[in-house]
Amino acid sequence: MQNKAYKKSVCFFLAIIFTFFATITCASNIIEGWSAYYKGDHHRAHSIWLKEAVEGHAESQFALGALYTEGGVIPQDFSLAAKWFKKAAEQNIPDAQFNLAILHSQGLGVEKNLATAAHWYQEAAKHNMAEAQNKSYTSQAKV
16 A cells, blocks of 8 residues: 555656656747747747647747737738737737737737727736736727
8 A cells, every 4th residue: 555655656756847847848948939039040939939839838829929920031920820829818828818909909810809809908907917908998998
């Protein structure tokens, strides 16, 4: 009986260690992506972030949304920006929520929908994002 408890404890401990190192690896990849971006290597940044974003990492999903919004070396694509911002927004990334709200309020890459925009402004405002709080208030008045 004691051996089973020990094995469970060891497995639990190893799971925590694995999660810790996976998180560190993801964070370093996100930083590596930003480093490439600021050096002007947008293709490398895109490649790094896409791999992480597909695996569900919210910060990389947000970064891809921003990259597709900006355009330039990576062609501007508001539909893809909206896709990645939404994935990050659903994981409570306030900047993604705010940017997704803007896309919905202007009909960029998505159908214009002020109610959806107001929803995402409100979500971002919950994170004390002042600009989102202001937009949330004005969006409610229009809906």
